Amino acid sequence: xxxxxxxxxxxxxxxxxxxxxxxxxxxxxxxxxxxxxxxxxxxxxxxxxxxxxxxxxxxxxxxxxxxxxxxxxxxxxxxxxxxxxxxxxxxxxxxxxxxxxxxxxxxxxxxxxxxxxxxxxxxxxxxxxxxxxxxxxxxxxxxxxxxxxxxxxxxxxxxxxx
Amino acid sequence: xxxxxxxxxxxxxxxxxxxxxxxxxxxxxxxxxxxxxxxxxxxxxxxxxxxxxxxxxxxxxxxxxxxxxxxxxxxxxxxxxxxxxxxxxxxxxxxxxxxxxxxxxxxxxxxxxxxxxxxxxxxxxxxxxxxxxxxxxxxxxxxxxxxxxxxxxxxxxxxxxx
Numbered sequence: 001x002x003x004x005x006x007x008x009x010x011x012x013x014x015x016x017x018x019x020x021x022x023x024x025x026x027x028x029x030x031x032x033x034x035x036x037x038x039x040x041x042x043x044x045x046x047x048x049x050x051x052x053x054x055x056x057x058x059x060x061x062x063x064x065x066x067x068x069x070x071x072x073x074x075x076x077x078x079x080x081x082x083x084x085x086x087x088x089x090x091x092x093x094x095x096x097x098x099x100x101x102x103x104x105x106x107x108x109x110x111x112x113x114x115x116x117x118x119x120x121x122x123x124x125x126x127x128x129x130x131x132x133x134x135x136x137x138x139x140x141x142x143x144x145x146x147x148x149x150x151x152x153x154x155x156x157x158x159x160x161x162x
Numbered sequence: 163x164x165x166x167x168x169x170x171x172x173x174x175x176x177x178x179x180x181x182x183x184x185x186x187x188x189x190x191x192x193x194x195x196x197x198x199x200x201x202x203x204x205x206x207x208x209x210x211x212x213x214x215x216x217x218x219x220x221x222x223x224x225x226x227x228x229x230x231x232x233x234x235x236x237x238x239x240x241x242x243x244x245x246x247x248x249x250x251x252x253x254x255x256x257x258x259x260x261x262x263x264x265x266x267x268x269x270x271x272x273x274x275x276x277x278x279x280x281x282x283x284x285x286x287x288x289x290x291x292x293x294x295x296x297x298x299x300x301x302x303x304x305x306x307x308x309x310x311x312x313x314x315x316x317x318x319x320x321x322x323x324x
Binding site for chain 1: 208254
């Protein structure tokens with residue numbers, strides 16, 4: 001990335017720096033209820049396909065009923081991540097993502113995240129920076145997995161005095 | 163996926179079925195202009211981090227200025243894909259996605275997609291269905307790549323009479 005490499009603002013005193021992460025750490029998010037209104041509004045703008053737009057159009061489709069756009073599930077997942085107990089000091093800046101949608105989010109789903117640190121690595125050439133790979137499942141109130149994500153997030157060592 | 167496996171509605175007469183795809187085919191999308199207003203509105207709801215919310219908060223950050231959420235770039239990319247000349251007969255239903263954000267979308271970016279078919283595969287157990295892997299770059303008006311995506315999309319053989 002041809003971007004400024006200085007750390008950004010610190011979000012909170014208990015925020016975590018590169019040095020604070022270790023494989024196997026876990027974090028949890030709050031909850032987010034997905035309404036039919038928001039589901040249809042998002043799809044109307046960003047993924048206008050019949051099975052995301054109305055119960056009637058969705059009935060004969062692959063999904064057998066109204067289903068959220070996977071990209072809507074992804075956007076909600078990001079909100080849950082940003083507002084979770086996982087606080088990366090310089091913010092959540094992802095560079096490489098993999099997504100799977102084993103099932104589609106439905107109206108009335110109450111989603112939350114279960115987050116794990118998969119790995120931590122430090123740059124050989126710039127040892128004050130590195131990356132943390134997180135994996136997280138987006139689950140509804142019945143434990144059904146709506147999205148599985150892995151994300152490589154940039155992180156910096158704690159600066160002197162922070 | 164524990165979902166109905168019958169094909170969904172057909173979107174248009176010139177839509178493409180599994181049999182119609184071949185490695186190396188290319189498609190193009192229309193354009194989408196990203197306004198500062200939409201950028202901030204999306205981030206306020208789905209990715210409320212300072213560098214996505216306002217020029218002033220973004221100035222000292224990693225991005226050096228106001229930058230769109232990667233998930234906003236991903237949502238716009240889906241709109242461009244759904245409205246592009248690539249018309250999958252049963253709709254665009256992705257199951258496995260990889261994303262890279264080599265640079266961040268900025269206010270004033272006019273985005274478009276360049277889409278390629280990477281591979282086509284048929285299910286051994288259910289030969290009337292399979293999947294197509296597409297890769298696509300989301301580029302701005304200066305040719306800067308804002309997102310690189312690969313997406314596995316489910317597809318069916320053309321039914322008798324279609």
